[in-house]
Amino acid sequence: MADPIVLCDNLVKIYKVADLEVVALQGLDLEVTPGEVMAIVGASGSGKSTLLNILSGLDVPSAGSCIVDGNDLTRLSQGQRINYRRRIVGQIWQQSGRNLLPELSAQANVELPQMLSGVSSSQRSKRARELLELVGLAGKEQKKPTMLSGGEQQRTAIAVALSNNPKVLLADEPTGELDSVTAGEIFELFRRLNNELGLTIITVTHDATIAAAVDRTIAIRDGRTSTETIRRETTLETLESHMPAASAVIGLSSRTHRESILIDRAGRLQLPKEAIETLPFNGRAEVRIIGDHVELWPILDQVNGNGYGNGTSQNGVSLNGHNGKKEQ
Helix, strand or coil, rough: CHHHHHHHEEEEEEEECCCCCEEEEEEEEEEEEECCCCEEECCCCCCCCHHHHHHHHCCCCCCCEEEECCCCCCCHHHHHHHHHHHEEEEEEEEHHHHHHCCCCCHHHHHHHHHCCCCHHHHHHHHHHHHHHHHHCCCCCCCHHHCCCCHHHHHHHHHHHHHCCCCEEEEEEECCCCCCHHHHHHHHHHHHHHHHHHHHEEEEEEHHHHHHHHHEEEEEEECCEEEEEECCCCCCHHCCCCCCCCCCCCCCCCCCCCEEECCCCCCCCCCCCCHHHCCCCCCCCCEEEEECCCEEEEECCCCCCCCCCCCCECCEEEECCCEECCCCC
């Protein structure tokens, strides 16, 4: 198995606002293999955009480690960080105004990152035309962004992000301002770039269509990776009846995808909200290792003078996917 191109270990990011500290990431772990196409999902404030900003080199981690293509993002100097952003990662934003300079033509926008990297005029012009043709914009090289449709602007933004031949493409809600048909076309372009260039693509999205089509979807909750959803190689009907179905992630069907709870290196995990809401865990659980699986059992405490109860177990949840029942 190839070494990860992205490896985050116990990643922490703390923002200071006046006298307050906001913990955006709190011990996040993540591995991405070269050539993978994956999506990151999560509620607003979960930490997904913070993670993308760290991977892009815009933000510096507060603690932990984050290594992208051999670059330790916690240790880069300012000059090394600039070089990293120019050569290792390309980034696409949801808003076209953050991707393109309105005064420049599509070709000039694509040439700009190369110019900053010292590429000669003839080479960058050739590269820009090739990239615009690759993303389906041949013949529109001299058009400014205002003369392009929303989908064409995003295609131009993709060409800009690819200008310096990055290893990793980072996309923050790339289809958020597009209609469903155009969004599908943009993702098909991502797939083609992945197949033809071997590009690793990480996208933050709320679009269930994209999340359903990628190799893997990671959900972030409260600053940590909580679940992983992978497309099944076969539909649920052909699996053995005892195999557990996945919970849905932003509308993904358990017939086509399987969701797993992620366990970090310290052994921590996040239970699904359905389990927390359905069963009275109250902050504690009894752990039982039974054969090939682990069960968690809520405890009904009759609190004594020391603040502890008698540990009466109620119906539990099994981490192999089967509901537990109180033992007699």
